[in-house]
Amino acid sequence: MLDIEVIEDPSAAEASLDPIRTRILQELTQPATATQLAARVDMPRQKVNYHLKALEQHGLVELVEERRKGNVTERVVRATAASYLISPSALASVAPDPRRFADRFSAFWLLSLASRTVQEMGKLISGAAAAKKKLASFAIDGEITFRSAAERAAFAEELGVAVTRLVDKYHDGGAAAVAGGARKHRLVVVLHPALKTPLTEQTTHAPAEKDQSNDWQP
Template sequence: MLDIEVIEDPAAAEASLDPIRTRILQELAEPGSATQLSVKVGLPRQKVNYHLKALERHGLVRLVEERRKGNVTERVLQATAASYLISPVALASVAPDPHRFSDRFSAFWLLALAGRMVQEMGKLIAGAAAARQKLATFAIDGEITFRTAADRAAFAEELAVAVTHLVDKYHDGGPGAGRKHRLVVALHPVLKAPAVPKDTPQTPLT
């Protein structure tokens, strides 16, 4: 089972977005049968089987084993991944294209870059899994608080200079150069936590 599977097929994306099938995929993080799932999701076994066949047809669940119980064969299935992410490829005709614009201060360009990253990483993960090789990646995630907009702008400028210096230092553009890597650096505001209504009772400390 993959940690994350990137869905590229539009039909598979549509199947995964159905609320019942999403719940089934969640439950199938551990192997289970239609009978077991029917209890967990509160649907008749026949209905669960219908959804399982759709998910299996689109490669989102796989057969783990078959158990013979009298005259009945029970199929045990498992989700192909713990989590799923829909690639922009699934909406190819309207997917954002980073090459349309390249304004480093544009939130839309940042989204286009993020979409391309999902698309490329999905293909790379699938290729590495098929070849049974480890995929070399690196990421940093953190938060920083700026006192003023001017401080934020100064930080962005210094970051750009530092990254450019590192690229100039390590980039090898000569003949027979090694494997190309993509570098994306992003900075955006953190989402604010939803406000708690004043009349909401607070949990007492114990």
């Protein structure tokens, strides 16, 4: 079972979005028979079987084992992943294209880059799983609070310079590197405002937060 599976096929995406099937996939992180699953989701076994067949047809559910019980053979199945993510390629004709924006201060370009990342990582994970190889990847996630828009702009500028310096230092696009099997890697760095904490999660003594909804650009 994968930790995350990226769904690329439009029909599989449609099948996964059905509320009942989503619930079934959630329950099938642990293997179960149709009878066991019917009890978990409080549904008739026949109806559960109908949805299971659809999910299995689209590769979202897999057979774990078959058990003989008297004259009946029970099939034990599970979800193919613990979580699912629908790739923008499922909407290929209207999927965002980073080449349309190419503006580092555009929120839409950031979304396009994120969309491309999902598509490419989905294919890479599938390929690595099929080849039974590990996929080399690296990510950093954190939060930073800026005292002003000017400091945010300065940070973005320094970050850009630092990344460019590292790329210049390590990038080898020469013919010898390509002929030697050097692997090209994708580098994406993003910076965006963090979502505000819901009021229900804030303490009653928390200071009021300044509205910066229109102040997102460096």
